[in-house]
Amino acid sequence: MNRNIHPILLCGGAGTRLWPLSRRDYPKQFVRRTGAESLLQGAARRVSGPLFAPPIVVTGHDFRFLVIEQLAGVGVQPQRVLIEPEARNTAPAILAAAFALSQSDPDALMLVAPSDHVIPDTEAFRDAVAKAVPRALAGDLVTFGITPTRAETGYGYLQLAPDAEPRADAPQNLLRFVEKPDATRAAQMIASGDFLWNAGIFLFTARMLIAAFCAHGPAVLIPVEAAVRAACCDLIFMRLDPVAWATAPDISVDYAIMEKASNLAVMPFSAGWSDLGDWDAVWQESGPDARGNVASPHSTAIACADTLLYSTSAGVELVGIGLQDIIAVATPDAVLVAHRSQTQRVKEAVAALQHKGAVQATQFRTAHRPWDENPHGLWAKRIEVAPGTTFNLQPQHHAATHWIILSGVAQMTHRDQVHLLCKNESLYVAAGGLHRLDNPGNVPLILLAVQTEAEGGVTTNHPQSAVG
Amino acid sequence: MNRNIHPILLCGGAGTRLWPLSRRDYPKQFVRRTGAESLLQGAARRVSGPLFAPPIVVTGHDFRFLVIEQLAGVGVQPQRVLIEPEARNTAPAILAAAFALSQSDPDALMLVAPSDHVIPDTEAFRDAVAKAVPRALAGDLVTFGITPTRAETGYGYLQLAPDAEPRADAPQNLLRFVEKPDATRAAQMIASGDFLWNAGIFLFTARMLIAAFCAHGPAVLIPVEAAVRAACCDLIFMRLDPVAWATAPDISVDYAIMEKASNLAVMPFSAGWSDLGDWDAVWQESGPDARGNVASPHSTAIACADTLLYSTSAGVELVGIGLQDIIAVATPDAVLVAHRSQTQRVKEAVAALQHKGAVQATQFRTAHRPWDENPHGLWAKRIEVAPGTTFNLQPQHHAATHWIILSGVAQMTHRDQVHLLCKNESLYVAAGGLHRLDNPGNVPLILLAVQTEAEGGVTTNHPQSAVG
Numbered sequence: 020m021n022r023n024i025h026p027i028l029l030c031g032g033a034g035t036r037l038w039p040l041s042r043r044d045y046p047k048q049f050v051r052r053t054g055a056e057s058l059l060q061g062a063a064r065r066v067s068g069p070l071f072a073p074p075i076v077v078t079g080h081d082f083r084f085l086v087i088e089q090l091a092g093v094g095v096q097p098q099r100v101l102i103e104p105e106a107r108n109t110a111p112a113i114l115a116a117a118f119a120l121s122q123s124d125p126d127a128l129m130l131v132a133p134s135d136h137v138i139p140d141t142e143a144f145r146d147a148v149a150k151a152v153p154r155a156l157a158g159d160l161v162t163f164g165i166t167p168t169r170a171e172t173g174y175g176y177l178q179l180a181p182d183a184e185p186r187a188d189a190p191q192n193l194l195r196f197v198e199k200p201d202a203t204r205a206a207q208m209i210a211s212g213d214f215l216w217n218a219g220i221f222l223f224t225a226r227m228l229i230a231a232f233c234a235h236g237p238a239v240l241i242p243v244e245a246a247v248r249a250a251c252c253d254l255i256f257m258r259l260d261p262v263a264w265a266t267a268p269d270i271s272v273d274y275a276i277m278e279k280a281s282n283l284a285v286m287p288f289s290a291g292w293s294d295l296g297d298w299d300a301v302w303q304e305s306g307p308d309a310r311g312n313v314a315s316p317h318s319t320a321i322a323c324a325d326t327l328l329y330s331t332s333a334g335v336e337l338v339g340i341g342l343q344d345i346i347a348v349a350t351p352d353a354v355l356v357a358h359r360s361q362t363q364r365v366k367e368a369v370a371a372l373q374h375k376g377a378v379q380a381t382q383f384r385t386a387h388r389p390w391d392e393n394p395h396g397l398w399a400k401r402i403e404v405a406p407g408t409t410f411n412l413q414p415q416h417h418a419a420t421h422w423i424i425l426s427g428v429a430q431m432t433h434r435d436q437v438h439l440l441c442k443n444e445s446l447y448v449a450a451g452g453l454h455r456l457d458n459p460g461n462v463p464l465i466l467l468a469v470q471t472e473a474e475g476g477v478t479t480n481h482p483q484s485a486v487g
Numbered sequence: 488m489n490r491n492i493h494p495i496l497l498c499g500g501a502g503t504r505l506w507p508l509s510r511r512d513y514p515k516q517f518v519r520r521t522g523a524e525s526l527l528q529g530a531a532r533r534v535s536g537p538l539f540a541p542p543i544v545v546t547g548h549d550f551r552f553l554v555i556e557q558l559a560g561v562g563v564q565p566q567r568v569l570i571e572p573e574a575r576n577t578a579p580a581i582l583a584a585a586f587a588l589s590q591s592d593p594d595a596l597m598l599v600a601p602s603d604h605v606i607p608d609t610e611a612f613r614d615a616v617a618k619a620v621p622r623a624l625a626g627d628l629v630t631f632g633i634t635p636t637r638a639e640t641g642y643g644y645l646q647l648a649p650d651a652e653p654r655a656d657a658p659q660n661l662l663r664f665v666e667k668p669d670a671t672r673a674a675q676m677i678a679s680g681d682f683l684w685n686a687g688i689f690l691f692t693a694r695m696l697i698a699a700f701c702a703h704g705p706a707v708l709i710p711v712e713a714a715v716r717a718a719c720c721d722l723i724f725m726r727l728d729p730v731a732w733a734t735a736p737d738i739s740v741d742y743a744i745m746e747k748a749s750n751l752a753v754m755p756f757s758a759g760w761s762d763l764g765d766w767d768a769v770w771q772e773s774g775p776d777a778r779g780n781v782a783s784p785h786s787t788a789i790a791c792a793d794t795l796l797y798s799t800s801a802g803v804e805l806v807g808i809g810l811q812d813i814i815a816v817a818t819p820d821a822v823l824v825a826h827r828s829q830t831q832r833v834k835e836a837v838a839a840l841q842h843k844g845a846v847q848a849t850q851f852r853t854a855h856r857p858w859d860e861n862p863h864g865l866w867a868k869r870i871e872v873a874p875g876t877t878f879n880l881q882p883q884h885h886a887a888t889h890w891i892i893l894s895g896v897a898q899m900t901h902r903d904q905v906h907l908l909c910k911n912e913s914l915y916v917a918a919g920g921l922h923r924l925d926n927p928g929n930v931p932l933i934l935l936a937v938q939t940e941a942e943g944g945v946t947t948n949h950p951q952s953a954v955g
Contacts, residue, residue: 039804319839321832328824336507336821336847338836341829345813347822353804354817356796356824361809364789368806371787379804421891421913423937445889447911469891469935 024148024222025098025127026066026074027116030059030086030134031106036297036362038369039353040331043381047295048135049085058295059086059134060093065141066130070149073098075119076134077112080104083256097255104261109219110275111243111267114232115259117225118247128155129228131221131272136294137304143290151222151286154190159284160231160277161190161222164215166289170205173296173363175217175273177285178208185212185287193283196273215285217273218292227282235279242267298346298355298362302327314339318349325359353379403465404429404458420468422446422456427464430457492616492690493566493595494534494542495584498527498554498602499574504765504830506837507821508799511849515763516603517553524561526763527554527602531563533609534598538617541566543587544602545580548572551724565723572729577687578743579711579735582700583727585693586715596623597696599689599740604762605772611758619690619754622658627752628699628745629658629690632683634757638673641764641831643685643741645753646676653680653755661751664741683753685741686760695750703747710735766814766823766830770795782807786817793827821847871933872897872926888936890914890924895932898925 034047041047051057056064063074076086076097083100090097101115113131120127130148138144151161164177166186179185180192196217200208208214232240242263249260268275277283293304305313311325318328318337326345330337337349344359355365372380404410404427422431423445431438431446432455439459440446458464498516502509509515519525524532531542544554544565551568558565569583581599588595598616606612619629632645634654647653648660664685668676676682700708710731717728736743745751761772773781779793786796786805794813798805805817812827823833840848872878872895890899891913899906899914900923907927908914926932 039806317845319836319843321836321839322829330822334820336840336845337824338507338822338840339824340832340836341826342813342824343826345810345824347815347824349817349822351819352802354798354806354815354822356805356807356810356813356815358809358811361790364808368787368789368808371789372804372806375787377785377804419911421889421911423889443887443889443915445913445915447913467937469937 023072023128024066024070024130024152025072025120026063027113027129027131028059028062028066028074028076028097028134029109029112029131029219030076030078030082031103031112032133032135033106034135035369036365037295037301038365039350039355039379040329040348042379042383044081045383046135049082049089051089056093057089058137060089061138062132062134062136063090063095064093065138065144066132066148067093067095068145070145071130075099075101075116077101077103077116079106080258087255100256102256102258104259104264106269107264107267108269109272110232110236110239110270111246111264113221113272114228114236114239114243115247117228118244119250119257121225121229125224125226127225128152129221129223129225131219133219133294136218136220136292138290138292140290144288147286147288147290148222150188151190151284154284154286155222155224155227158227159190159223159282160227160280161284161286162193162277163218163220163222163288164193164285165218165292166287167209167214167216170202170209171216172199172202172205174294175199176205176208176214177217179213179215179285183213183285185215186289187287190284190286193285195283196278198273198278215287216292218288218294219273221272222286228276231276231280231282234276236270236275238268239270239275297365298327298348298357299359301329302346302359318347327359350383352383402468403463404456405463406458406461408458410456410458419449420447422448423467423469425465425467427458427462427466428460429464429466430459431455432457491540491596492534492538492598492620493540493588494531495581495597495599496527496530496534496542496544496565496602497577497580497599497687498544498546498550499571499580500601500603501574502603503837504833505763505769506833507818507823507847508797508816510847510851512549513851514603517550517557519557525557526605528557528561529606530600530602530604531558532561533606533612534600534616535561535563536613538613539598543567543569543584545569545571545584547574548726555723568724569718570724570726572727572732574737575732575735576737577740578700578704578707578738579714579732581689581740582696582704582707582711583715585696586712587718587725589693589697593692593694595693596620597689597691597693599687601687601762604686604688604760606758606760608758612756615754615756615758616690618656619658619752622752622754623690623692623695626695627658627691627750628695628748629752629754630661630745631686631688631690631756632661632753633686633760634755635677635682635684638670638677639684640667640670640673642762643667644673644676644682645685647681647683647753651681651753653683654757655755658752658754661753663751664746666741666746683755684760686756686762687741689740690754696744699744699748699750702744704738704743706736707738707743765833766795766816766825767827769797770814770827786815795827818851820851870936871931872924873931874926874929876926878924878926887917888915890916891935891937893933893935895926895930895934896928897932897934898927899923900925 033043034041037047048059049057074097078086080102155161176197178194180194183191245263246259251258307313312320312323313327314320315329317330320328321340323339323342326342328337328339329348331350335349346357348355369380424440424442426442429440501511502515505515516527517525542565546554548570623629644665646662648662651659713731714727719726761768763769775781780788780791781795782788783797785798788796789808791807791810794810796805796807797816799818803817814825816823837848892908894910897908
């Protein structure tokens with residue numbers, strides 16, 4: 020049977036455990052290093068191609084445009100963006116997607132995938148999905164089980180049925196979902212060989228998922244169905260009804276139905292996966308060198324071992340000296356230094372910062388965001404232009420910008436007009452306006468570009484006042 | 488005998504070992520934490536009062552105004568600022584001060600003191616200086632010997648004469664200067680009880696110092712004498728002649744004369760001293776709490792021990808989790824994380840950064856300096872004003888400033904004129920100009936204040952151009 024799979028990208032996580040890189044107001048699935056794609060972009064790319072329909076994304080109100088922008092960056096246009104009025108964990112989010120999908124096709128296949136995981140081998144993943152399709156079409160709730168590599172206490176586990184093959188290349192019978200174990204129990208489970216990690220990736224039809232909620236989760240079903248029915252649609256955005264949504268319980272899909280359902284199957288997957296759940300996982304996934312170190316650009320390791328040095332910005336140099344088993348993450352407004360064994364306590368730190376009223380607990384301080392790393396807000400950049408030269412305008416300079424001359428003389432070409440500006444003069448240019456910037460003088464030209472509109476296309480004329 | 492002592496404040500150090508707080512272009516003696524005085528200010532205050540003449544400061548060209556400004560901040564006006572055309576270690580600097588001083592009084596008493604040390608007990612220090620005076624007037628070169636508290640390998644030592652009392656409250660005979668020892672030798676010296684630390688603090692007459700150079704350091708004497716004779720004087724600034732100065736050897740006063748002279752004495756001093764020579768010393772001097780931690784404002788320690796967490800800026804939150812014996816120093820453009828036992832390797836790190844071309848090796852990046860902490864450069868600050876309210880203008884807003892309206896409406900009162908500005912309009916106000924800033928509208932007013940002149944007093948009119 021050849022039918023499209025509808026990817027459901029869950030994009031509502033707050034990613035607090037990767038603070039300060041990830042914060043409530045700009046969580047880790049969106050974070051994009053220079054030149055690299057975000058986790059969301061990676062997830063979207065992974066579920067594109069002949070097997071798949073365009074994805075449905077479930078996210079929060081504040082992130083709806085960011086989702087569109089980031090997906091466009093990897094050539095993906097979602098079929099729909101479901102907007103959660105508030106975060107309600109995975110059960111309501113997945114069920115809402117099922118209801119939205121079943122409006123056009125009640126038997127549509129849904130591949131539910133978190134947007135903040137890393138799966139390096141795209142082909143292996145698509146292959147596993149394809150192999151799981153028949154079982155999902157047969158009416159089972161198929162989950163993907165990761166071959167465990169350590170006695171991790173941070174994940175839930177999947178217990179295989181006695182007849183199952185944990186390393187098989189086809190869906191297996193699943194006995195049950197197991198909640199996060201303690202260290203002893205985790206070690207026992209790993210030793211038995213009968214358990215896989217629960218990665219929160221699922222394949223099923225919309226119909227079967229809704230049926231499972233009918234049977235096991237009516238308390239979720241009723242408000243979510245109402246929130247979808249009363250949703251407000253605008254282009255591809257579907258804003259779930261906030262009144263109905265507010266009555267939906269905050270509950271995971273595992274707890275709501277998977278731990279109760281009997282039509283379960285698991286597709287083993289061993290080609291590599293990480294949820295980048297904490298900084299220790301990031302260290303592990305980043306490929307430590309022979310001494311166990313991971314050092315980003317703009318970081319310098321001297322006599323370190325088993326250490327992650329990560330500067331998120333070209334504006335911050337990070338130096339580590341004589342460190343062992345340390346995670347150091349430097350952003351322009353917040354720095355984390357933690358022992359590798361303690362990275363799960365980052366949430367505590369965020370709570371402590373929130374308690375003391377530090378904005379960095381949840382937000383990035385606008386003034387510190389470099390232009391090339393954050394698509395939102397306001398940027399100011401100091402630019403020096405040598406005498407007699409032309410400044411090469413980067414794409415961000417095509418946005419609406421105030422150009423302030425700090426010293427020297429600037430010749431700015433805008434449409435067909437040439438403006439000469441001296442110290443303390445300024446020029447406001449709407450998006451897309453400026454064509455050329457020259458320093459015609461004999462001294463260095465220093466100017467400040469203050470970008471006031473993140474989105475392009477603003478072309479309204481705005482006059483300026485001058486007072487000496 | 489009651490005559491004034493002329494303090495010679497040596498203010499030419501680069502302070503590289505306290506990177507990133509201290510950098511070549513703004514070394515540690517000038518660094519001022521919010522509300523606290525700089526080390527230079529502390530040193531100047533320590534040598535003021537009835538015993539002392541106004542100080543002579545020896546510093547580099549780039550720091551001459553900063554010296555004046557910082558001394559004025561503690562009510563001190565130097566009698567002279569000697570400007571070294573380039574750094575040449577302590578021997579030429581001290582000798583130049585002796586020549587400058589002997590122009591008016593060849594028998595003037597000189598108290599040579601580094602400007603970047605900490606001596607908490609000012610009265611004890613002044614008392615020790617007073618007790619050393621007779622010996623200096625009698626023609627000896629008196630050094631101050633710190634009672635050692637550990638087998639430190641980072642300092643030079645002073646070996647007492649056999650008849651000396653290391654804990655006496657009067658100058659003692661000194662056998663010799665000893666260069667920095669290795670760990671074994673340092674332990675032996677501490678055990679013997681015959682050694683004190685050489686803190687680089689001296690008392691002698693200008694005449695006797697010059698005489699010592701005549702006897703032991705003619706290679707220093709000749710160029711330095713010429714550099715003072717051909718110096719260019721401007722108000723209190725005395726710029727040493729660069730041509731003569733360039734031929735002076737780069738040599739410490741210990742090595743040039745103290746290790747050779749026989750008219751030596753030492754005044755023991757046990758009331759507390761630190762050269763803040765590295766981050767470990769800073770940790771020690773900062774008064775660790777019961778768990779051994781030192782945490783600055785804007786830093787948070789969770790499950791740490793024997794650790795320094797130091798954020799230099801209100802704009803950077805620093806968090807440490809599970810750390811033991813770690814130094815973490817966060818500035819807006821550079822972060823150091825080092826094991827406490829490795830802090831002497833910071834110079835290596837600075838060299839590595841210089842090698843890779845990172846400006847942070849030697850400079851502070853202007854764009855990252857917050858307004859309230861740095862007197863130089865360019866500041867941009869985002870300001871929000873609630874509807875119907877007046878924004879209270881801080882002193883820094885009285886500097887020359889571009890005000891850019893990002894959203895809402897601003898009513899700006901300048902002299903007798905009231906200006907209404909809307910989104911994307913801007914207003915340039917010269918220093919001291921703006922009187923009031925109101926939000927007369929119904930929505931929040933968000934504006935950006937870009938300060939382009941650090942020094943006040945600029946009142947020239949500058950027109951602006953506008954292009955939409």
